[in-house]
Amino acid sequence: MKGSQRRKARQLAAQAIYSWQITNNAVSDIIESMEEENNVNEFDVVYFEKLVNGVFRHLDSIDIAYKPHLARAIDEVDLVEKAVLRVATYELCECREVPYKVVINEAIEVAKLFAADDSHKFVNGVLDKAVKFIRKEEFK
Template identity: 35%
Template sequence: MKRRTGRELAVQSLYHLEMNKVPDDRAVDAILEETMNKEEQPDPEKMTEVDAETARYVRALVRGVNENRELLDSLLVEFLKGWKMDRLSRVDRQILRLAAFELVVEAETPPKVAVNEAIELAKHFGTDESGKFVNGVLGQMIKKLDELKAKAAQEKV
C-alpha cells in the first residue's frame, strides 16, 4: 500500500463529500470506482487499481476527518491568520483537515511526514500558492502540537 496514494484518494473523497453532501462511504466509493475505471492513468507509476488495504486506509482517513470535522476546524482556525475556514479553497480546506487529523487525532503518522505529505498534496491539487500556505499553517500548528493534542483529547471526552 502506498500511503501517498491513500491520502490523495482521501482528499478527493473529502472534496466529493463536501461538494455533494453525501455520506463518507459513498464519497469514498465514488472516488475509488472512478480511480479503478480510469483507462489511462496520468502517471504510469500510479496504481491502476486500489488494493483492499489502501481502500481501508482511505475509508479510515475520510471517516476520521468527517467525524472530527468540527474539532479540526476549531483547531485550524487559530492558525489561519486572517482567513476563515469557509473562505479557503475547498481543496486547501480538505488538505488542512486531513493533515490536522493525522497530526492531532490519529497521531500514528510522524508530524514531519504529515506536514510534508500535506504540502505535496497542496502542490498537486491546489494553486501555485497552496503549498506555501499549507506549510505556513501546519508549521505553526506543529509548534503547539502537544497543546493541540491535549485540547482535542479534552473536547472528545
C-alpha cells in the first residue's frame, strides 16, 4: 500500500469522524457513504475502516489520552481539530507499527488541509505532548 493511499485514508477518516460528530449518524452509514463517494482504489480502505471504527470504539480512552495536553477545555476545541486529534491519537495508541513521527506529521497535514489556518500548530503541540505519555517507552 502506497503512503499516499494511507494519507488519503487518514484524510477520509478525519472527515468521517467530523461527520459523525456533527450528525451523530451511525458510523457504519458514514463509512459506507465515504466509500461510495470516493474511489476505493485511491485509498487504503482497510486502514480507513480501522481508523474510523477504532476511534468510535475507543472514543473515551482516546479523549482521555490527549485531553490533559489541551490548553483549553475539550468542549472548546474546534470539531475539525477534534476529529484530527482523535484519529491521530487512536493511531498513536493502537497502531504501534506506525512511527509516531509519521502519525504526527500526517495529522499536521490533515489539519492544514481541513482546519483553520493555524490549527496545524495546535494539533502538533497537543500530539507532541501526548505522544510522550502514549508511547513513553519510545522516549526512555
